[in-house]
Amino acid sequence: MSEAPEVSAGPVVTPVRVVIALCLVAPFVAMLWVGSYAKTDPALAGIPFFYWYQMAWVVISTVLTMIAFKLWQRDQRARRGGEQR
Known part of the structure; x- marks a missing residue:
């Protein structure tokens, strides 16, 4: 009478999901690795590297999150398309 609900196999790791994870993790790694940007040179329009590097990552993070x-x-x-067949 009643059908048993289908049980999914759980999370699946695919190449697309690995790319998604890399897009989301990259900004954290870039910001947590302070030694890579804790300097004043090169300055961009008089703004020390330390500041413009962080501001660039705001834009980069937005793009990576959208991707x-x-x-x-x-x-x-x-x-979903594969499950409906």
């Missing part, structure tokens, strides 16, 4: 989101949406659509 990760779009990849995640595409991955979810592909998974």
